[in-house]
């Protein structure tokens with residue numbers, strides 16, 4: 001009977017520590033096997049997301065790299081963000097929808113581009129876009145590379161816990177933030193806004209002002225909450 | 233005879249325009265086949281380099297993506313730089329040499345790491361490193377992702393030609409810059425230094441102060457000269 005509790009306790013502990021390692025690279029080797037990194041759909045049907053190098057989990061300050069696999073028919077949200085994004089298609093094919101930024105009040109009818117294995121494309125900053133796996137027979141696998149906004153210039157001279165504090169404050173005021181977007185756009189320093197701004201659209205005719213602020217990203221949410229708890 | 237000159241002229245023109253497209257994405261489709269992008273060894277034996285998305289050729293401001301293939305025995309220089317770097321190994325295997333930054337006057341004996349297909353690693357900012365294809369039987373192919381330094385914060389409010397002007401000035405004073413490194417380190421704003429700082433070492437015991445400033449990168453040199461000529 002004691003042995004049973006011991007095994008149960010070990011299981012719980014190992015689960016807890018494997019959970020923790022999803023949000024930190026502590027204890028992981030410098031050279032990591034991508035197929036052994038945590039992958040999840042983060043609540044999005046048909047998605048497999050792996051953070052190859054990320055700000056929350058790996059402490060990246062300037063760039064993030066994701067490996068994403070979309071099953072047939074699945075897709076990203078319609079969205080825009082303030083960082084540069086480069087895609088490298090590793091497997092499969094699909095469709096990129098891209099609404100070039102203009103002075104319209106909403107994205108409008110996007111252009112369609114065929115994307116294919118070994119192709120690459122760059123999403124211009126703040127252009128509204130969506131990627132679909134429109135190939136019924138195959139998964140679409142891509143590396144997505146996004147730049148972190150230039151907040152680092154201000155952060156480098158501050159203590160490392162500053163970033164976590166920003167996250168903490170942001171988590172606490174997230175609802176407030178959603179509704180104070182216009183205020184932020186008008187008064188906040190542009191670098192702070194950059195860090196926050198990933199906006200999601202329901203469709204291509206949704207006004208830019210109605211797009212929903214999505215912060216943190218789906219895959220960072222849980223880890224950020226853990227980091228904030230550790231810090232408080 | 234006229235036909236001969238016509239063909240010759242066409243060849244020269246098409247060569248000239250294919251040269252130009254190495255340095256610009258004008259006329260290229262948004263979604264590009266990576267295997268059709270220009271590749272070269274840029275004077276480095278055993279290397280095949282493709283700029284998948286770059287600052288000089290694609291106008292990237294925050295991140296660059298390179299596809300590099302190293303034949304057996306070939307390697308990067310021993311070097312350090314101020315941007316973050318993420319590697320994703322696509323094919324083959326090899327060795328990463330990494331000297332963790334410390335308070336030494338030179339990099340010192342590096343640690344060795346085995347790198348392999350489907351592995352990833354992050355080079356911490358300014359840590360001296362080198363990647364070897366130490367596998368006799370196979371090419372080593374990697375995606376290298378580097379962040380651009382935070383110069384953009386200052387540039388965004390300036391006219392687009394400002395960046396080219398900096399490059400022009402830098403090209404003109406390059407020799408001067410090499411010898412004024414210590415002056416720059418002491419007096420220049422840190423962001424400007426960041427843009428310039430990729431340093432190359434002859435060996436692991438070379439003092440940091442003797443490492444050679446390498447700007448522009450091997451693959452940007454020709455295109456930068458063309459851009460500068462266009463601008464002047």
Ligand SMILES: [Zn+2]
Nearest residue numbers: 079081085123
């Ligand atoms: Zn995106």
Ligand SMILES: [Zn+2]
Nearest residue numbers: 311313317355
């Ligand atoms: Zn490097």
